[in-house]
Amino acid sequence: MKILEANAGALTNFEVLHFLRAKGASKDPTRVIAKVAQSEYKVYDYLVNTAASAQTRENIKDFLTSVKQHDLAKAEVLNILNTRPVAEVEIFPMIENCEERFPDEEVSEIVELVKKTLPPPLIMKQEETATLKNEQGKEISQDQNENEGGEQMDTS
Known part of the structure; x- marks a missing residue:
């Protein structure tokens, strides 16, 4: 594998989980054979219990396409992808100045979009x-x- 651009941006939890699985984290129950560090196993164990474990590239692509209309920052989209909020209350801390930027109806639309496009953990x-x-x-x-x-x- 060749690195095209170092530090190109933040990764989603799905991408990190996919990378750890590719290294063999899920295939080695003894945690000795695979070339995965102990700290990486801890990250893997955490991510398996999050929304990233059920997501697919298609889900993420659908979400990213649909959420473009809401004018969210990349970091806000990343937080929404990683945490998969299911209520408006969970969205407000993720979006800067959410009350001023978006009417309640638009926040509800974002929550419904998350529920529709991203599978639950x-x-x-x-x-x-x-x-x-x-x-x-x-x-x-x-x-x-x-x-x-x-x-x-x-x-x-």
């Missing part, structure tokens, strides 16, 4: 799935308990 997906299963399990067990209770009453 894998951990969030797993939590949603577990919650859904728990809710379904409780419904099923309540239905079973009601049925069992009714059957017991009938046989008594």
Whole structure:
């Protein structure tokens, strides 16, 4: 690999995670074989639990294309990409003078754009799935308990 331009700009968490995976961080469970430093494994462990773990180049490209209309600075776009805010409250600290620069409707548009184009972190997906299963399990067990209770009453 040849470096074309040193310090060309800040990297997204997705790019850093992709780089660490290319070095072998995800393939070596013992963390001895791959040419990855211990500090890089710590970064990898952190990034796997963030929004970057579920993002793809296509998601990022779609987001960057769509967000151009909102006149955000590169650093603001980078922060939004890396943190994937899902509420307006989370956007305000990321955008300088957000209240003065953007009306509430535009901030809502940015949040909806994030939700639409950037996938949630894998951990969030797993939590949603577990919650859904728990809710379904409780419904099923309540239905079973009601049925069992009714059957017991009938046989008594």
